[in-house]
Amino acid sequence: MNRTVELRNHLRELHNFRLRLVISAGFVLVLLLLLFSRFYYLQVIQREHYHTLAEANRISIAPIVPNRGLIFDRNGEVLAHNYSAYTLEIVPSKVDNLETLINELSTVIDIAPRDRKRFKKLMEESKRFESLPIRTRLSDVEVARFAANRYRFPGVEIKARLFRQYPKGESASHVVGYIGRINDKDLEQLEVNGDLSNYRGSQSMGKIGIEQSYETELHGITGFEEMETDAAGRVIRVISRTPPVSGNNLMLSLDAKLQEVAEKAFGDRRGALVAIEPSSGDILAFVSKPGFDPNLFVDGIDSENWDLLNNSIDRPLNNRALRGMYPPGSTFKPFMALAGLELKKRWPQQAINDSGYFSLPGSTHRFRDWKAGGHGIVDLHKSLVVSCDTYYYGLANDLGIDNIFSFTSQFGLGKKTGIDIEGEVAGLLPSQEWKMKRHKQKWYAGDTISVGIGQGYNLATPLQLAFATAILAGNGTAYRPHLVKKVLDNNNEVLREIVTQPLYTLNLNAANLATVRNALIDVTRAGGTAAVAGAGAAYTFAGKTGTSQVVGMKQGEKYVENKIQERHRDHALFVAYAPAETPKIALSVLVENGGHGGSTAAPIARLVMDYFLLGKLPEESAAKAVDQSGDEEEETPAELHTHD
């Protein structure tokens, strides 16, 4: 019984299957007929039309790559330009055995192992039908020699191409950036943006810095050439030519000379410096040390140089000014002081007696001042001049984290400044909300205390510190910091300016501002923490030193610079502006593991200001003076980190 059912099932299944098979056979036939009818339509009915098109297809269209725009500094000095050179290129899809071909080629033209490696890397990165350079910058002799042997190498061609060059080399490399070969990821992005056809023929595009963020301005519009070819595909004549439109030139706000002075002032130290004109937001200098040579990237960097840059412990590719986050340390205090005055938690003459530490009511934990025994009677003015920590512990407690957050964030801390190159980070201005989100913890009163002296969770980039200082120097008026001042056409006529209007103006009490600003002037005079750097300045020089901790110390442990490995030493910070009455320049300096702000960072600022305001080039002796220590130096209070 069972068996018959199963048998029937099998029969029905077979029947079912065959029915379905017949249906699909019908389906196949219909679709084949559809193909055939399309063939018939194309090859019989429309044959004439397509015949004509194929004949006309003797005309081919070749893209003409536009000249990339140039980059100048604010005085017209060239930072990036183009030059024409011959390259030897291979179309891999037209070649059977690349290895043999390259070996044979090397008998005609020098091909170094480095060229081979780079070519291999390019092969991996690009689509097969592209033409790829095996050698760049051929000499005339080499061009001639290849031309004579050309018949031996199908698929190999000499092409004249424009190359990008950065005449300043390492200087301002983080600002200008570099161009590099267009890779698959770039192509995808270009397709998404709908720019793909404008990049037919283009070999490279901006990868970082100005070259990247102003790519659309710099690239230009690709032109086309219509050419008639003979049956063998050789060009007979050019029928029409749509010339390319060169990219726009860029005039930076940067002062290349000032930039060089600043870079030299750092010597071999790692660090960053950002100088801003407070009345416009123009970035005058933007240093990240060490830098790198952008010329290495232009025709594809080889792996050795890449590894050297990428694996260096000094991380030269890291843009410290834009992306480095450091505790602002005592450079945070001027903003705290202003907050205290504006929010009426302090009046200028209100003084405390600093015995060297601060404790929260009902707690025995001591937040210690950097100076053992304290500074004695300290009012607001003195608190900035000697950088008294205890004063700001108390002030932070009285203000509370919410007030600190909302007041200082007006100076651009904890958010991106909106600078016109990509990759900026926002730093960190802690708040109750942030701590709950990030650490799932409520805010403790103790957290506020260390934030008050720019430590704890506080982090800022050198760019942010310069921006905040510029707002202070401009009496509360903020301009978006920018590296490009003007976009110019090819004849250097101005097309547009990047920033003309202020972002906002803070409503600050003039008397309060004057109190803080006067104190900052005295920081650079005798008795102040930057007295050494300020000595003998021909202008009034306002500043604030800072030190930010790299490694934690135990409660009661003393920071002794000599005993600590160089890379674990404190970072030195300094923010400043000058002339103090009508500031023309505001800046921030950071020296990694530099120790004290007053002795390492402030002298760099002084050299930069001297050059910018007086046109004075630093002398050898001045550079040496940088290393000498000042009289009294602040330090990071030892136990700061212990409560977080």
Added chain:
Amino acid sequence: MIKLLRLWHYLTRYVDGLLLSGILLLMLTGLVTLYSATDANLARVTNQATNMLVALGIMWLVANIPLQHIMRIALPIYATGLLLLLGVMLFGEINNGARRWLNIGITRIQPSELMKIAVPLMLAWYFDKHEATLRLRDYIVAALLLLLPVIMILRQPDLGTALLIAASGFYVLFLTGLSWRIIATLFVAGAGSLPLLWSMMHDYQRRRVMTLLDPTQDALGAGYHTIQSTIAIGSGGVLGKGWQHGTQTHLDFLPEKSTDFIFAVFSEEFGLIGNSLLLLLYLAVIARGMVIAANASTQFTRLIAGSITLTFFTYIFVNMGMVIGILPVVGVPLPLISYGGTSMVTMLLGFGILMSIQTHPKLVKT
């Protein structure tokens, strides 16, 4: 002499002569066209001939394996394929912007190619197991078995392969007698979700669809392929321009002319007559495959044979449809003719299975 003949008979006893003749004729056409497409590049042609020999060897090997053995390894093959696909997602190598290859030390493999065989095997095995009691639940399980690899391959992204695997699995479902109601529902649901899909697409994806509708919109970009291949085919006319005389081909207007667009070369040089003969040749191979499927003795072998044959047809239709501008440009080769070893091997592996089904003694299941 007689001994040799006997040996030959012994070696070829599991080879289906009819199917083999069709395959060999198609391969020959492929080599002749490739010679023209590569501008008489003998090295390329030899290379492709080697690919073909290797693939034929694999076909012979597979033809010699009785189907019961193949059935037993359906599940392990499928599971391995899935694992390898997962491996690709996690550690795959990126090439030309897609993550398709997996480096397993000795060599690089493309697991999605394996799935082209593994998916129909798995589904046929599943339905064979549950043949007496097919319920909706079985179809849902089968659909999941199919969709899992398809989605993983779509994400690589490899639209062409995903499409072919989806088709091969769907054919198995269709041949088991998936109810017309469900098919109609799927169809309507598919058509209904189009506007939603459109709203979810990236701009550049939309542009690709628009390019299909009007290739001249982006004549220098994505539409270029289609414009040039239709010109090649149309200008070929009834008789064609003659072997090695296609102007589109030899003046370098045709892109990818030895791989995905090789049909345009063939069509330009051999015209409508060549096209018709080629279609007939393909049809003969498909017909043989269907006869094998109709005569197969078990549900498993039937489904496999049917799915392999219909998938073969799908390759042809999708490739030609793209070259003549009625389907969007997806990377699907013209079977047995396009340059390339991987798809050749997969294709002939399938034919090996067909031969094994046809030539091994049929066990009638009781």
